[in-house]
Amino acid sequence: MSFITDKQTLEDMNLTGKYKPGSIFSFFNKVKTAGGERLLEQLFNNPLTDATEINNRSSIFEYFEHKALTFPFGREQFELMENYLSSNAERNLLFAGIGNFKKQVLGSIVRDDQYETLQKGIGATITILKTASRFFKGLEDQSGIDHPYHQQIQIVKGVFNNKQLEWLSKENGTQAIPFFKLTKYDHLLRHTLQRVLAELIGMIYSLDVYIAVANLAHANGFTYASALPRESNFVNAEGLAHPSLSNAVGNNISFRQESNVVFLTGANMAGKSTLMKTFGISLYLAHMGFPIAAKSMTFSVRGGIYSSINVPDNLNMGLSHFYAEVLRVKKVAGEVSTGKDLVVIFDELFKGTNVKDAYDATLAVTAAFSEYTNCCFVISTHIIEVGEALKENEQIQFLYLPTIMEGNKPRYTYSLEKGITTDRQGMIIIENEGILDLL
Incomplete structure (x- = not known):
């Protein structure tokens, strides 16, 4: 069942609207990523109507408030990764290699920047994945199993236990990757592991919202309501x-x-x-x-x-x-x-x-x-x-x-x-x- 309201009510209380002066959405909008902002808008447009779901979400915000964490990803780097992963990819590894070879040749002949952009996108993705692995591992080590964010940590852990990501530990994301490795990684990231990475990135967007809202709550001395049936x-x-x-x-x-x-x-x-x-x-x-x-x-x-x-x-x-x-x-x-x-x-x-x-x-x-x-x-x-x-x-x-x-x-x-x-x-x-x- 959806929570019922209308445009008049939202405007009366100035609840939503990224660009509306003094809106409650703008007040809470301290996120670092475009995806986090989109998620925040979704949350504002869809209040919950189940007491258990409300209390669970509140408990996650409260958990992050006690942690007092800083979002570990830079906006510019995240945008590089998002642009890279959202661009079209060849399903066939051979065709992907041929396409990347063309980009490399064009880059050396007519200063076409497609190959350089590909390098930067893969590099940013590697850096963010490694950072995410360390960050979520740190949360698991500190928190044990009895906390409201445990299930999400386990999902992320399962992503990084995927054998197809074992190569991550050998790359740092800052150095140019040789052509054949680059083609292999590119096919994995944008095709083979597309759904897995989409889920992971969605969780990073959620993390962005949790940290931003929790830190704002702490700074302002806010509290969390308790929902009853x-x-x-x-x-x-x-x-x-x-x-x-x-x-x-x-x-x-x-x-x-x-x-x-x-x-x-x-x-x-x-x-x-x-x-x-x-x-x-x-x-x-x-x-x-x-x-x-x-x-x-x-x-x-x-x-x-x-x-x-x-x-x-x-x-x-x-x-x-x-x-x-x-x-x-x-x-x-x-x-x-x-x-x-x-x-x-x-x-x-x-x-x-x-x-x-x-x-x-x-x-x-x-x-x-x-x-x-x-x-x-x-x-x-x-x-x-x-x-x-x-x-x-x-x-x-x-x-x-x-x-x-x-x-x-x-x-x-x-x-x-x-x-x-x-x-x-x-x-x-x-x-x-x-x-x-x-x-």
Whole structure:
């Protein structure tokens, strides 16, 4: 079963995108190889939905964090090997030899660089294979058998025990290889052992991701969430913070089947949207088995996440901001009503319409969502009167982010408190900015 989300949710939380400023993917993208980057993208696009798989991946990251290792391969050398192994190869050894001979002759007559490129590619491949052999052997010697990466080490060990790679120990990868040896090695590497080496290189890409993410987790003091089976509806996070904000304030947040809705209030700039994004990002990363910015977190696996934080209008389709909001709520309500175990995050429901309609709609939708006890909901609003009307609903937790007035200037703690805020500082902020004086 695939983890469910959509483009709107990914954009709300700025989760994916190599070139998007401040994306969570970019924050974690410290890998050294192009293949490692591709793998990281795959992981971001495919969160897990099995508690055992999530916990296994987390344990591997934690294992590498304790090891504090440096990725042992250079990017330039790795690219040489990748380009070499991905180029076309002759299946027949004789034809491969003839082709290489032509390249050698052309190189000596018209300065064609194909033969030199072949030498460099084989040399880089030899160097990387020897480095990989030493590195994984070192991991085996240090770790014994009782650790989460043991199985992968054994697979690599099996690759290097292949008799067709015995010649590796006699080559160093830096000296020019004689023609006949080169042709033999070339046929082995690009044809005979193609699948074996592809598997090995895939494991090196994984190693790149494990080391990069683990070292980032250590540098930032992140922790690893513990996943529970999806049968329960449970989230308990302590000290939860946004991963890419320095000195972020951590908050505790929890959900149970009997308290599955957080009704969040707070003044503008108090931190509601950031808190909601923090929760969504953290739960998404936790389903990937990645480290999170928290003191601790335990959660039951959910089927997906939907959010509505920055819903745009659509002028091309003739949709107003309010109608776009309505369609968004309709889409999510349809998913919830099918019985899926979802996390839903709505920031300021129906802010595109008048206060009376927004009040009625927010009240009705929040009450209806609370009945789906297999899902978790975080709903924020400026209409605090809705909270007063919902106080008798035992499924709902009321939390707020306070504002402390120091004279006529607001100060924000960004620390969750229980209850419903009465803060209304909008006019104070407008007056502080001197807007009315300008007019």
